[in-house]
Amino acid sequence: MNETVLLLAAAIASGTPLVLAGLGLLINEKSGVLNLGAEGMMLVAAVAGFATALGTGSEILALGAGAAAGAVAAAAFGVLVIGLNANQYAAGLALSIFGAGLSAFVGIGYVGKKLEGPAAPLAGSIGHWLGELPLVGPLLFRQHPVVWLSLALTLLVAWLLYRTRAGLVLRAVGESPESAHALGYPVRTIRFAAVVTGGALCGVAGACLSVVYAPMWVEGLVAGRGWIALALTTFATWRPGRVLVGAWLFGGVTLLQFHLQAQGVAIASQLLAMLPYLATIVVLALISRNPAWIRANMPASLGRPFHAG
């Protein structure tokens, strides 16, 4: 029992970067823009975050630096795709390739450097008491605050999307930019804002990986999580709550390989390392089998450029 709880807690911790990135991409995609550059944004942000943490010792500043780096990368993508009407797929791929190159280039000096691991989130006797609570203690109160941030963000995004006018406008732009434009909404500005927001959240996710989760930098640290986060929005049929649960599941799958290895299961580590990617493929195939399920929730203009009259 106790071990299961600890495993669950670890799954949540490992899934948290995916929650953050997934929510960012969800906002991004709800506006009708598909940003395949998630992996690149996360890589750049991971380096930026790691460098900041190393320089300042502040995790908050590090996550902020990650957000800023992600937002800048996303803004470049936004200028290309929204400003210049470039192909969204190609521009996203360009961002992913560029981000991989830039992060490797900038990060070369940080390989092998060590951060002090994150401190216990809740100090003092109350914190200790909360952490010792059964179930919620390890699942919640002994987690890094970034986990709390991801929970709060999930609620916030769900509330914004489905309970506010701003969310309604965002969904409307994603469904039919032409109609939204005709009604007088600044479609391109809204899309740009959504892209930059998405980039910032992917950035926090990237920094979270290098500063909190790993905590270290190696080339290609993100290891496909950007792409998994993209797949996650589809699995979740663009619903914030499902993004959260899906991300935790994937966090669990990622952990499974370490867990199995620790248990001494005689499967080569490389084969176990395939698990998250294979799981992504399998889930994607299963979810996509029902086109009505996808189509009813997918932003109708996703991936289509919008040409203002």
Place this chain on the structure above:
Amino acid sequence: MPRLQLEGITRHYPGVKANDGIDLTVAAGEIHAVLGENGAGKSTLMKIIHGSVRPDAGTVRWNGEAVQLASPAMAQALGISMVYQHFSLFETLSVAENVWLGLPRGESLASVARRIEAMGASYDLAVDPRRPLHALSVGERQRVEIIRALLGAPKLLILDEPTSVLAPQAIEGLFATLRRLASEGCSILYVSHKLDEIRALCDRCTVLRGGRVTGEVVPARETPGSLSRLMIGTEPPPLTRIAVQPGPVALSVHALSLPDETVHGTALDQVSLALRTGEILGIAGVSGNGQQALLACLSGERVIGPGGDRAAVRLFGNPVGGLGPRERRALGLHFVPEERLGRGAVPALGLDRNTLLTRTEGIGRVGQLKPRAMHALAARLIERFDVRAGGPGSAASSLSGGNLQKFIVGREIDAEPKVLVVAQPTWGVDVGAAAVIRAELLALRARGAAVLVVSEDLDELFLLCDRLQVIARGRLSPARPISETSPAQVGEWMSGLWPGAGNEGAAVATADGTR
């Protein structure tokens, strides 16, 4: 002081002057028609007034003051609302949310829902604010658009071809609503190319041709002929129909039912028809009543699966329900789709390569392309069907709607099909091109081919067809010879109310004439 005054409005697009020095004046409480055929520049002008397109030159005055309409939001703030021909609505949102998005900030959704119901009651525009938009018929959607425009308390309401989606009875209802609005002081700009509607509804009328104003008249004092002369410069050329004795059944559909394929489309319910050689059979109906599914089943774009009744569609007696478009074309069935760019032709490719979509002249024996052969074919089509294009290599997207339609229809007619299925043959096409296309369809019939025309334009169907059927909610009415029916009766049938239509419940549900 006029409410709206345009002076010398000019707007260029690459290669065309869509508006060229247009003057237009609308008084308060006036219903003002803007008449012109397709491509005359009406839509561009309305977009300028609504702020979504900016003019290259000219002044817009609102209540006497010159204004720069930089965006639709700005126009809306002045009190200018527009009901587009293509609705600005969102399928996944509710009626109330759709309306809410069109109103200024600050009002709650619940209050908007209440006002929708109140407005519906007082203007005879009833629609349930809680329903999701995708569950609404085209006519109901138009109501949502109009309600949204009216809730903004507009001083000027622009309607772009509003009757193209309505059955005749619903048109009367719309006119009553518009007259009532005008009597309350709202000015109305009514954009149309339908002469009788303008004569019935409008106080004054500005006529456009080729981007210029050709006249400003009081429509009630004009005849259809005089309006038509202003609009197209001449009277429409008469069509010659020769009597042809219909032959055996060429294409038949028997009790075909199909489930819904898309999320928001209409399926087919026990549809039957029999098309003979030497005749033109028309399918009338308001768009969105199953035409797409029927056409896809006839063309082969939608193949009936092995589990379905593949014999439900027959070509000269042979079941063809399981065959694709190429196989059906090989058997002599050709099809002209409604969408020209992107379906009937590939926009970025030249006309020569576009012949390859349905013709085999340009394909060699080992699967290589023969550029000279397709060039020659395209040149022949350009010549024979009077297509105005730069040459056989011109991209399809560079042609005007009418010329591209002549090319596509020509491409299919030139193949000498035994059966030709045509959707909306002259939709959005200028009068000259429409005349060429209609004459060619009649000539094909005279050569003994069977022609099926699916159109929303009743005038056109009565001009072309030997017999008519009506499609409503995925069901097809019995066929009637043209001589034994009338536009009024067909209009009534467009609501699904034909003898033996059965299912009283359905009839009641559609009695408002919008389905």
Place this chain on the structure above:
Amino acid sequence: MRAGFLPRFEPRGQPSLALSIASPVIALLLTALLAAVLFVALGKDPWRGLSVFFIEPLSGWRPASEVLLKATPLVLCALGLSLCYRSNIWNVGAEGQFLLGAIAAGGMALWLGGPQGALGGLAAGDGPLAALAGRPLQLPLVLLAGVAGGAAWAAITALLRDRCNANEILVSLMLVYVAQQLLSYLVFGPWKDPKGFNFPQTPTFDPSTWLPPLMAGTRLHWGFVLALIAVPLFWFALFRSWRGFQLDVSGQAPAAARYAGFSARRALWTALLVSGGMAGLAGAMEVAGPLRQLTPHVSTGYGFTAIIVAFVGRLHPVGILLAGILLSMMLIGGEYAQSRLGLPGALTGVFQGSMLFMLLACDTLVRSRVRWPWARRLAP
């Protein structure tokens, strides 16, 4: 509400050949400019830096042969990708297909090379095909195995897209990671050279399976000639064949393809199998050519670089040949930058990514008229 601050772009009409060549050239110049700025920022002489990337790789036959060597897999992969992208099928997993080609070819080479015994029981006797006189089939079999491996890997993507409607971008990309792990598993595990001092690598293949060099003293092999032959073949397939036309239409206008009766499924399978096969062939030639064994580092990201090659080459075979040589120069330039300037080799990745960025931006700028929202307000 404001009128918006972003400029509008209106198409200039039909895109011409000159325009479509102009934007890669401008993108290249802009990338070079960015590189120069970067060199200055890093405290290096910008001219020296640029010459390392764009001149030194071509100075002399030896470095040039290396450029052509690396251009070979890029061109082969990109030709296949151009077919996909023209059909609007977004295969971004050429890297994985390349690796599977390398794995399959490597497996075949090890199997055929029998007596070295790396495959244990499989390699009993003197190699199953040794009976065939002079072993002329060895190399073709190795290359075919590569084609089959790449095509099979792409077929997974095609199958899942066809049957389950799964997004091909994500599936093909996930399969890259799976392929990397698979290769790593094989060279660390069952295929590891028992005499290799525990290095993660297979034994060296039997010389009968090697791709012979084109010229003595260089590593450039006959694969480059194959790539040169593939260029006109792809040109014909894309622009002068009925099948190519069908792919083009299904990419540009799916509704028109349905109307014409061109099968979307066939386009999907054709494009993915061909591009997977091409990437697999490239992988096979990489291991049968310069490497002659499998290691975890068979590819240096050829499959991803090939995406850039395909776009910079305008999805046109001739353009792809030129772009392949250009991007290969940048790969070699990255190595030189490391050895001669002491800069990280990852610089290449930065330049590659920014080049694609610039290209996409130039495409719009070159092909459209820019309308700035404030220009009208200033005009009288």
